Amino acid sequence: MKILEACYEINFSKINFIERKQKIEKSKTIISGPPKTGKSYLIYDYLSNHKSKDYLYLDFSDLRNNIEEIYVDLQKFIKMNEITILVLENFEFQFEIPTCETIIISTSYPYKIRGFENIILNALDFEEYLLHDNKHQNITQSFNSFLKFGNLPELINIDEHKKIQRLQEILKLSSLDETYYEILKSLIENIDEKKSLFQIFNSLKLKIKISKDKFYEICKKVENNKIIYFIAKYNQEKSLKKVYTYNHSFFNAISHSKKFKNEFSNMIFLELQNRYDEIYYLDNIDFYIKSKNMAVIAIPFFNSFLTANLVKKIIKISHEFDINEINIITISNSEKINDSKIKINVIPFYEWALS
Template identity: 35%
Template sequence: MNILENLYQNPPKSREFLERKIRIEGSKILLKGVNGSGKSSLILNHLSKFDNFLYIDLDDIRSFGIELNNLNEFIKAKNIKALAIENLKSKIELPICDNIIISTDLNSLHIDGLNQLEILGLDYEEFILFYRKNYEARTLFSHFLIRGNLAFSPFLSEFETTAFLQKHIKASKDDLNIKILANIANFMHQPLNSFKIYKNLKAHIKLSKDKLYQNIADLEDQNLIKTILHINDNITLKRVYFSNFALKSALSLHKDPKATIANMVFCELLKLKKEIKYSNQIDFIVPDMSYGILILPFLPSELAILKAKKLSNHCNELGLKRVDIISNSQSQIAKFEKITYNVMPFWQWAIGLS
């Protein structure tokens, strides 16, 4: 009870809150998202609407020993109107409180009585809002590319981004998971070859296949990595991406600008809340929208259109009606076989994505 009293008497100090496209609406919420996506800021802003609340962060060492299943007595005694519990890892019995919000980084966690809400990393528009720099579009894109999409990324200098992201990962992941992530970085925008990662790590550390496969599954459950399926159900290979596209540069010396830009595009697509797939020729496919995306960042628009024309039969077979081609070249529109192809730079595409 002393711990609860201390937390109640010393709530987190208010901080400047920058509006996101996501809002907490409702009285019983389970907020999911990768560490660093902005869950805490969103929750603290929500709590500021209440004059009597209790905030518990289970990652705070000072919270050690709290019995979450015995909160009712304290809530009733203090007449608490809102309860927030951050960084929950396992199910609990919900206490009796008018407003409850719980945060977790685990996709697999479900709690009866709570409505799930997912918070993603900053999209391009949100980054611009947070960054507050009056640069032209191409420069803003470059800064986004370097810094990534975590909620604190706009406030980092270009020169501290890599070190900060490494520290961020080290603070929450053990040495094995860091090595796994570093290996996954070399498979970005490619089918994830877990066996090859196993062979790479086995040469340096003692490791079983089962342990590796479980750790990769855990990293996906924690939203650090995400995978997508091939459009052909008979092909089981999954492509892999980071939830923060800047992680590749922070974890690997191998440079692959196209893969990083593809990861940026993937992160933007997540806000559509639609299933995303791929084919051997089309980088991303959103079947529900009959929509495809080609990543051709270094091709002139004329050559990009020519490549699209060669793929028109394949796009027709997939039932696509629109294909956006992400390129740093000049915008251009063409139509082949009833499919519209739009060549445009990332910054134009991201602003127009709905």
């Protein structure tokens, strides 16, 4: 029982935690989500409100923790020490869950068990990012950092010259092997592009040796783990899908190429997917929220004179789909466009994200 005794001594009473929009509220909870989004700190915060003698924290990514040895004595140890809260961190359901009053599990993918609430924890949205960011003096500086280095909590307090390196490390650490890493990179390289998986596969196989089955298997895995998102065109399931990733700054970490509009669109998508269950795209419309009859378009540097033709196309397609609100998201421009049937807002990202 040495491992269990050592883990039982872990104390989280002095954890410094900044509030997230999601929190553990049910006694049986499974937390999943992409790497480095803050799953562990959500658990630390929960445990910090309880006496250390009441909980047992087991992290299965800790090399010192032998799964077989833990499982043999776990139920007995819980009963012997009258433990009321059991935490299984980085648990892949290698053994049957023991009996305990409160059980909190963190895992890499959504796993449904009757009686357990599921929390999918994404990276910080912009509002949460501002609460975490105490380095910058104003919202403009915070926005610039958010845009350039992304939405992962730990990146905020790392020295700027080390941030790209850390993003690269996170991608490598979250990859199961070299093939997984190359597939993940190839998907990130295509953010905000309309691409079929077959097109991406054909490009990748020119670089590495890979089977189609392996490629599709890993694509399904990164989609299930909320690392990559594939967005369909509305009412056209067989059309090309648009690709997005859970941290818009990953592209900046893997390439010297500049795809500013793509990264900006990915950033907007992440705000939307925190708010809405179903997001589509249309011709000339980046994001279509059917449930709200709303369109969201990314035009970083909006100029009413230069984009007049594009706006006409956007309004035309909006009339066809009975869209009654268009939000054009920019870096800093703000404007009103008059239309007899549609409310059209041109609004900076930081205003829109906080609205």
